[in-house]
Amino acid sequence: MEYFHLPVLLDETIEGLCVRPDGIYLDGTLGGGGHSEQILKRLTTGKLIACDLDPAAIENAKKRLAPYLDKIIFVHDDFKNIQDHLDDMGIGELDGILFDLGVSSYQIDNGERGFSYNKDAVLDMRMNTESSLSAYDVINGYSEKALADVFFEYGEERYSRKIAASIVKEREKKPIERTLELADIIAKCYPPKERYSGGNPAKRVFQAVRIEVNGELRGLYDFLTEITLRLRKGGRICVITFHSLEDRAVKNAFVELEKSCICDKRLPVCTCNKRQEIKIITKKPIFGKVNDESNKRAESAKLRIAERI
Numbered sequence: 001m002e003y004f005h006l007p008v009l010l011d012e013t014i015e016g017l018c019v020r021p022d023g024i025y026l027d028g029t030l031g032g033g034g035h036s037e038q039i040l041k042r043l044t045t046g047k048l049i050a051c052d053l054d055p056a057a058i059e060n061a062k063k064r065l066a067p068y069l070d071k072i073i074f075v076h077d078d079f080k081n082i083q084d085h086l087d088d089m090g091i092g093e094l095d096g097i098l099f100d101l102g103v104s105s106y107q108i109d110n111g112e113r114g115f116s117y118n119k120d121a122v123l124d125m126r127m128n129t130e131s132s133l134s135a136y137d138v139i140n141g142y143s144e145k146a147l148a149d150v151f152f153e154y155g156e157e158r159y160s161r162k163i164a165a166s167i168v169k170e171r172e173k174k175p176i177e178r179t180l181e182l183a184d185i186i187a188k189c190y191p192p193k194e195r196y197s198g199g200n201p202a203k204r205v206f207q208a209v210r211i212e213v214n215g216e217l218r219g220l221y222d223f224l225t226e227i228t229l230r231l232r233k234g235g236r237i238c239v240i241t242f243h244s245l246e247d248r249a250v251k252n253a254f255v256e257l258e259k260s261c262i263c264d265k266r267l268p269v270c271t272c273n274k275r276q277e278i279k280i281i282t283k284k285p286i287f288g289k290v291n292d293e294s295n296k297r298a299e300s301a302k303l304r305i306a307e308r309i
């Protein structure tokens, strides 16, 4: 299947990054390379480190970004490991950082990857096709309580316990192997009246399983805090999120980094030694705009930008 992904908030993000022609940039979520391409177009002597967990994204980008291969360094890994790669490359400070979190349209639309509740496929959902934990392992291996916790915590699914109990009952008969089998079990846990009132009832559980399989929220707050500190003075970080859990991690990391002294105001001298590290550029996030069906993903997109001071 051909790799396709329409970047969201493209102009706002590139404008927000204020790309310097000689700067060193990190795109932690290369995907289809739409954002990366715009950064590369603005570089002369600068470099772009482009990272993605999905080998298909890297392979596609090598073709799409062929005119810029002298300016781009590809990294196939979880962006949470990027600091080690930067150290190995001898790169210190960064001039700009971008994360466009979540899954690409290619991953969702490519039925074989098992991300979609609309397409029949084996339960997979791994962004990194070389990693070991798949959606099949989660659905067939986790305890009922662990499943309910994942559905509730990462999907904010109100029928989490009922769905977990139903999955455990079904898998006693035979393993749950396919996406549509799982979607059907979930749908039956919803009262008929509510079943299709708020979109597909499997939406939240599929999101939750995907987040669990790919460890999407694990360590995100700490990572964002650490990588932001790698920006040079004046350097910008742009983060696009697609659900409230991710957005909360970004917002909280930025708010904490923006705080100066957090000592009790009654103390005569500061003992916390905390200093303001960034200035938040977007006091409120910039929301994605949906032009037509082709960029429906933009509906839930939020962009937050901060500058290192």
Ligand SMILES: C[S@@+](CC[C@H](N)C(=O)[O-])C[C@H]1O[C@@H](n2cnc3c(N)ncnc32)[C@H](O)[C@@H]1O
Pocket (backbone or CB within 6 Å): 005, 006, 007, 008, 028, 029, 030, 031, 032, 033, 034, 035, 036, 051, 052, 053, 054, 057, 077, 078, 079, 080, 100, 101, 102, 103, 104, 105, 127, 216
């Ligand atoms: C929304 S897409 C990015 C789209 C990209 N900005 C573009 O213009 O085409 C998200 C990409 O990030 C990758 N990804 C998600 N989490 C990741 C992580 N922790 N480390 C590396 N890549 C990740 C996914 O595999 C996917 O290709």
